[in-house]
Amino acid sequence: MVDQNASRDGRAGRPRSGLATPRRRAAAPLPLPPLGDQDLADAARLLEQAAPAAALAALRALPDLADRGRLLGDLAPHRQAAIVALMERGELAAMVAVMPHDERADLFKRLDEAARESLLPALAAPERDDLRALAAHPEGTVGAVMTSDFATLDIGQTAAEAIDSLRRQAPDSETIYQAFAVGAAGDLLGAIGLRDLLLAAPDTPVAALLNRHPPVVRAGDPREAAARLIARYDLIALPVLDARDRLVGIITYDDAMDVAEAEATEDFFRAGSVAEIPLPVRRASILRLYRSRITWLIVLVFGNILSGLGIAAYESTIEAYVALVFFLPLLIASGGNAGAQSATLMVRALATGDVRAGDWASMIGREVLVALLLGGSMALAVSMIGFVRGGADIALIVSLAMIVIVLIGSLTGISLPFLLGRLRMDPAIASAPLVTSLADAMGVLVYFAIAAQILDLPA
Amino acid sequence: MVDQNASRDGRAGRPRSGLATPRRRAAAPLPLPPLGDQDLADAARLLEQAAPAAALAALRALPDLADRGRLLGDLAPHRQAAIVALMERGELAAMVAVMPHDERADLFKRLDEAARESLLPALAAPERDDLRALAAHPEGTVGAVMTSDFATLDIGQTAAEAIDSLRRQAPDSETIYQAFAVGAAGDLLGAIGLRDLLLAAPDTPVAALLNRHPPVVRAGDPREAAARLIARYDLIALPVLDARDRLVGIITYDDAMDVAEAEATEDFFRAGSVAEIPLPVRRASILRLYRSRITWLIVLVFGNILSGLGIAAYESTIEAYVALVFFLPLLIASGGNAGAQSATLMVRALATGDVRAGDWASMIGREVLVALLLGGSMALAVSMIGFVRGGADIALIVSLAMIVIVLIGSLTGISLPFLLGRLRMDPAIASAPLVTSLADAMGVLVYFAIAAQILDLPA
Numbered sequence: 065m066v067d068q069n070a071s072r073d074g075r076a077g078r079p080r081s082g083l084a085t086p087r088r089r090a091a092a093p094l095p096l097p098p099l100g101d102q103d104l105a106d107a108a109r110l111l112e113q114a115a116p117a118a119a120l121a122a123l124r125a126l127p128d129l130a131d132r133g134r135l136l137g138d139l140a141p142h143r144q145a146a147i148v149a150l151m152e153r154g155e156l157a158a159m160v161a162v163m164p165h166d167e168r169a170d171l172f173k174r175l176d177e178a179a180r181e182s183l184l185p186a187l188a189a190p191e192r193d194d195l196r197a198l199a200a201h202p203e204g205t206v207g208a209v210m211t212s213d214f215a216t217l218d219i220g221q222t223a224a225e226a227i228d229s230l231r232r233q234a235p236d237s238e239t240i241y242q243a244f245a246v247g248a249a250g251d252l253l254g255a256i257g258l259r260d261l262l263l264a265a266p267d268t269p270v271a272a273l274l275n276r277h278p279p280v281v282r283a284g285d286p287r288e289a290a291a292r293l294i295a296r297y298d299l300i301a302l303p304v305l306d307a308r309d310r311l312v313g314i315i316t317y318d319d320a321m322d323v324a325e326a327e328a329t330e331d332f333f334r335a336g337s338v339a340e341i342p343l344p345v346r347r348a349s350i351l352r353l354y355r356s357r358i359t360w361l362i363v364l365v366f367g368n369i370l371s372g373l374g375i376a377a378y379e380s381t382i383e384a385y386v387a388l389v390f391f392l393p394l395l396i397a398s399g400g401n402a403g404a405q406s407a408t409l410m411v412r413a414l415a416t417g418d419v420r421a422g423d424w425a426s427m428i429g430r431e432v433l434v435a436l437l438l439g440g441s442m443a444l445a446v447s448m449i450g451f452v453r454g455g456a457d458i459a460l461i462v463s464l465a466m467i468v469i470v471l472i473g474s475l476t477g478i479s480l481p482f483l484l485g486r487l488r489m490d491p492a493i494a495s496a497p498l499v500t501s502l503a504d505a506m507g508v509l510v511y512f513a514i515a516a517q518i519l520d521l522p523a
Numbered sequence: 524m525v526d527q528n529a530s531r532d533g534r535a536g537r538p539r540s541g542l543a544t545p546r547r548r549a550a551a552p553l554p555l556p557p558l559g560d561q562d563l564a565d566a567a568r569l570l571e572q573a574a575p576a577a578a579l580a581a582l583r584a585l586p587d588l589a590d591r592g593r594l595l596g597d598l599a600p601h602r603q604a605a606i607v608a609l610m611e612r613g614e615l616a617a618m619v620a621v622m623p624h625d626e627r628a629d630l631f632k633r634l635d636e637a638a639r640e641s642l643l644p645a646l647a648a649p650e651r652d653d654l655r656a657l658a659a660h661p662e663g664t665v666g667a668v669m670t671s672d673f674a675t676l677d678i679g680q681t682a683a684e685a686i687d688s689l690r691r692q693a694p695d696s697e698t699i700y701q702a703f704a705v706g707a708a709g710d711l712l713g714a715i716g717l718r719d720l721l722l723a724a725p726d727t728p729v730a731a732l733l734n735r736h737p738p739v740v741r742a743g744d745p746r747e748a749a750a751r752l753i754a755r756y757d758l759i760a761l762p763v764l765d766a767r768d769r770l771v772g773i774i775t776y777d778d779a780m781d782v783a784e785a786e787a788t789e790d791f792f793r794a795g796s797v798a799e800i801p802l803p804v805r806r807a808s809i810l811r812l813y814r815s816r817i818t819w820l821i822v823l824v825f826g827n828i829l830s831g832l833g834i835a836a837y838e839s840t841i842e843a844y845v846a847l848v849f850f851l852p853l854l855i856a857s858g859g860n861a862g863a864q865s866a867t868l869m870v871r872a873l874a875t876g877d878v879r880a881g882d883w884a885s886m887i888g889r890e891v892l893v894a895l896l897l898g899g900s901m902a903l904a905v906s907m908i909g910f911v912r913g914g915a916d917i918a919l920i921v922s923l924a925m926i927v928i929v930l931i932g933s934l935t936g937i938s939l940p941f942l943l944g945r946l947r948m949d950p951a952i953a954s955a956p957l958v959t960s961l962a963d964a965m966g967v968l969v970y971f972a973i974a975a976q977i978l979d980l981p982a
Contacts, residue, residue: 415756
């Protein structure tokens with residue numbers, strides 16, 4: 065029933081046998097190119113481009129049920145939902161029984177209440193329990209990404225027996241390159257790589273080969289913690305423990321890659337003041353795109369009113385010397401740009417773990433020096449323009465304002481991510497637009513205050 | 524000489540034996556905590572925190588040369604350089620001989636000319652050639668990330684013979700979970716996973732199990748192409764071919780993770796108008812931080828002068844109605860913010876392959892609708908403020924200007940990444956600050972043009 069290559073390991077090798085055996089190429093006159101020629105990822109892309117009914121027909125034409133399950137699991141969520149909606153309960157239940165455990169839990173979570181209630185009784189008890197347990201973990205946690213089909217070993221086995229046991233578990237395991245020894249209470253005794261088993265003398269006890277203190281993660285931890293551990297230790301699979309120290313799942317390296325990409329996208333969007341969009345942008349509806357952007361834009365409008373109020377306070381200065389307005393966008397934008405740069409450096413450094421929440425004090429001293437150098441260089445550039453347009457006074461005002469504004473912008477940009485972290489918010493919220501709005505308002509005040517002072521104008 | 528766990532696969536299992544055997548804990552009275560207790564990544568962190576001389580002493584205290592080589596390879600570049608500088612030529616050559624091939628090539632590239640010239644004669648000929656070949660690939664290409672210590676199989680072998688052969692190659696291979704059959708001319712005949720070898724009957728010919736069309740990448744391709752293939756096909760190792768179709772290396776999944784993180788950082792920095800910094804930010808010098816930021820800031824200064832010129836053109840409008848300046852920061856910032864959002868969505872979608880260069884036309888129509896909705900909502904918000912501060916005329920001017928400015932900003936933000944891609948530049952250069960500066964200048968002109976028209980003022 066289950067294809068021999070139905071696992072993560074198989075993907076590293078040849079295409080799954082059921083998807084690639086030439087004899088199956090002629091399987092059926094499909095409206096789609098035959099999936100038998102394709103690797104899993106390519107077959108999934110083909111199905112995603114077809115209409116749901118055609119995709120379902122192509123799926124059914126695969127002779128091996130496990131192939132169907134795996135392919136269904138590999139589809140983009142919205143395509144998967146469209147195809148599943150066309151299936152009868154029995155067919156879906158048979159498919160779910162052979163799908164990788166993490167992917168079937170994701171599918172289950174996306175079904176509506178009625179579909180779930182209808183599906184559960186059609187499943188065998190172990191599958192039902194596994195599905196419920198995996199689907200119960202909140203989004204964003206390790207538990208929501210992990211899979212429960214890991215390979216286990218008996219601590220009393222020899223290396224040769226363990227290899228035999230892995231061979232038997234292969235069809236139902238996400239990976240056999242990393243296996244785990246589990247105690248009577250379900251507690252993790254240790255981890256071992258297939259490589260070590262192969263290299264050991266056949267009669268070596270597993271107990272002697274076991275790494276008894278492998279890196280572990282908790283099911284309730286944020287998913288990026290697992291991705292970071294896997295990247296740091298170059299792991300193939302990271303064991304996941306529940307609150308009572310029992311092994312409940314694994315995170316594989318390919319899941320870690322997906323998590324890292326999703327987290328990078330999230331930070332990137334936050335840095336651009338865009339709320340997350342679950343679908344690919346290309347497919348998102350107008351309304352969803354609108355909703356992902358309007359909140360921040362309105363928030364920033366009110367931030368920018370502060371700049372307006374600053375200007376209103378200096379209206380008589382402006383009336384007396386309207387040429388000052390020429391430099392206004394330039395000065396406030398420079399503060400915002402410098403601030404956006406500082407925020408960018410800090411947000412990424414905090415995200416990759418290069419800088420920690422406690423490092424703020426040590427970063428701020430260097431930032432002052434960098435900002436003074438930057439502000440000084442830019443003051444030099446604009447003082448010449450100031451001199452040409454308005455003489456020595458204006459050159460002086462614009463230069464001084466530039467230095468102070470770049471300093472303020474940079475310090476805002478570097479401090480905001482730390483402050484957000486302290487408030488238990490994502491530092492990536494310290495986006496370029498947010499920092500720019502704050503720097504703008506402060507820039508207006510600094511500029512006109514300096515101008516009023518030097519030109520001896522009324523405030 | 525070489526530790527049995529000296530590979531990527533070993534990291535997934537127990538700590539390398541040489542780094543974890545209890546008997547070795549008491550090895551030497553070091554100024555560092557004993558490395559014997561540590562996993563490779565942890566030992567590397569410990570060494571990085573020590574002074575170079577202390578780190579070298581701790582390294583030398585490891586009894587196994589392969590352990591030393593692997594640990595040295597795992598250190599951050601600047602720490603590695605500091606330690607290598609303290610080594611004599613013979614010691615370095617011995618270390619290089621046992622280091623993973625990709626890491627020793629990276630080390631070699633970072634040595635200065637004199638150190639390279641001194642090292643090469645001390646190496647055996649095959650190592651010298653390998654080092655020269657790997658180090659010759661330009662930064663950013665697949666060749667610069669790949670490793671040449673891959674496992675090979677003979678197409679005439681049986682599955683059992685192949686497993687035996689992998690066992691023998693394990694100590695010198697980056698991974699044995701994925702092996703490659705190579706023809707007489709060095710051409711790639713196919714790939715096979717250890718899992719498939721284990722599951723096959725022992726006398727099955729390798730030729731029957733081989734995937735003859737695995738995904739491949741070229742040594743000259745950009746490194747992110749390899750990372751994307753590995754993520755898409757969930758590969759453990761991706762074969763790399765040279766221009767003459769010969770297998771010259773592999774990229775492993777853990778290298779793909781590092782590449783993906785580096786690429787995400789690069790895009791993130793570009794989006795914030797910061798040039799790349801090779802060191803961790805925490806350790807970068809003041810001057811390096813300055814250099815990474817000043818170019819863009821100066822470029823943007825000249826961009827913002829356009830806004831100033833726009834204002835200068837409407838100086839008489841401003842003199843006649845100075846209250847207009849109140850809304851200036853608000854309006855131009857809103858256009859910049861909307862543009863930054865659009866650019867963020869597009870840059871990321873292009874980077875993840877969700878949107879392609881040819882999709883511009885289909886994106887622009889939807890963007891117009893989204894921008895009109897956004898501009899309309901924001902016009903509603905500011906028209907009230909405009910009414911309170913200046914009456915119906917001002918409310919009308921501000922609302923109209925807001926809609927046009929948000930539309931222009933959004934279209935700029937969505938088009939710039941495509942345009943840059945067309946010019947063969949990185950779309951990520953379409954940073955928030957760049958889009959903001961462009962939107963600012965256009966916003967000034969739009970605002971005052973509308974105001975002059977409605978208030979019937981001289982331009």
